[in-house]
Amino acid sequence: MNYRHAFHAGNFADLVKHATLTLVLEALGRDPAPLTVIDTHAGAGGYDLDGELARRTGEAAQGVFRLMAAKDAPPAFDRLKAAVRKGNPGGGVRFYPGSPSLIVAALRPRDRFIACELREDDVALLNQTLAPFSGAKAFQTDGYGMAEREAGKGGRVFILIDPPFERGDDYARLAATMASVLLLDPEACMAVWLPLKDLETFDAFLRSVEPIGADLLIVETRLKPLTDPMKMNGCVMVVANPPEGLEEPLADACRWVADRLGDAGGKASVWRTGM
Numbered sequence: 001m002n003y004r005h006a007f008h009a010g011n012f013a014d015l016v017k018h019a020t021l022t023l024v025l026e027a028l029g030r031d032p033a034p035l036t037v038i039d040t041h042a043g044a045g046g047y048d049l050d051g052e053l054a055r056r057t058g059e060a061a062q063g064v065f066r067l068m069a070a071k072d073a074p075p076a077f078d079r080l081k082a083a084v085r086k087g088n089p090g091g092g093v094r095f096y097p098g099s100p101s102l103i104v105a106a107l108r109p110r111d112r113f114i115a116c117e118l119r120e121d122d123v124a125l126l127n128q129t130l131a132p133f134s135g136a137k138a139f140q141t142d143g144y145g146m147a148e149r150e151a152g153k154g155g156r157v158f159i160l161i162d163p164p165f166e167r168g169d170d171y172a173r174l175a176a177t178m179a180s181v182l183l184l185d186p187e188a189c190m191a192v193w194l195p196l197k198d199l200e201t202f203d204a205f206l207r208s209v210e211p212i213g214a215d216l217l218i219v220e221t222r223l224k225p226l227t228d229p230m231k232m233n234g235c236v237m238v239v240a241n242p243p244e245g246l247e248e249p250l251a252d253a254c255r256w257v258a259d260r261l262g263d264a265g266g267k268a269s270v271w272r273t274g275m
């Protein structure tokens with residue numbers, strides 16, 4: 001496994017993913033019933049944008065640095081911006097919160113958080129992030145398997161699946177995990193991150209999950225036209241069983257990312273399937 005999220009932390013794709021994540025958590029948190037959150041690919045928990053790995057790509061310069069400097073960012077980014085400010089009490093944007101940090105910030109005492117990560121070094125960092133939270137635990141294990149084992153045990157569940165897509169079978173495992181989880185728990189809320197390189201790959205993924213029959217919210221951001229399939233031209237969040245009220249704020253967020261961080265020909269669209 002070569003992928004390390006520290007190279008990409010705070011880039012445009014993190015902004016879209018983390019705006020979606022915080023809005024889903026906010027909506028699910030309105031229901032008083034306990035919630036179990038599973039982050040199948042948790043990463044390190046948080047990232048030092050001044051560190052060697054982040055500086056090597058400089059991706060945050062076209063992401064969170066622009067977001068934090070902007071005067072016109074839509075409200076969908078408010079929770080992410082608040083988390084960035086909290087992580088940098090002296091000002092500036094050095095530390096960027098990963099998905100586990102954003103999840104623990106939204107947890108209530110009755111909720112549980114299961115964070116899975118395969119890399120030993122990132123699990124050690126993740127343990128530090130989660131240590132203050134009694135309801136949160138990190139596991140060095142395959143996150144797809146964990147999601148399948150936990151689903152159907154009862155209670156409300158939200159699963160974030162954010163694979164590195166460095167293996168040829170990530171799309172197939174993603175679709176298989178969505179199918180298994182939703183078979184065991186048809187009401188589970190799942191949010192899945194996908195890169196957008198070419199439309200064929202994304203369409204094939206959507207066709208592969210169509211037989212599940214789930215209500216899907218598709219949150220798509222293109223930074224540029226999809227003319228070069230070797231590049232990450234955009235990204236998509238697919239949310240199964242989405243809470244109400246996400247379309248408008250997420251459309252605003254994606255439009256902002258496409259307009260402010262993208263090239264000519266960027267675009268944003270948010271739509272639902274299975275309705």
Ligand SMILES: C[S@@+](CC[C@H](N)C(=O)[O-])C[C@H]1O[C@@H](n2cnc3c(N)ncnc32)[C@H](O)[C@@H]1O
Nearest residue numbers: 005041042043098099116117118142143162164
């Ligand atoms: C895109 S990063 C996660 C970023 C994180 N979700 C965030 O938003 O801050 C993907 C992570 O998944 C880990 N990983 C890869 N395959 C995995 C698997 N099968 N189960 C659990 N973690 C895995 C990688 O080591 C990497 O740290």
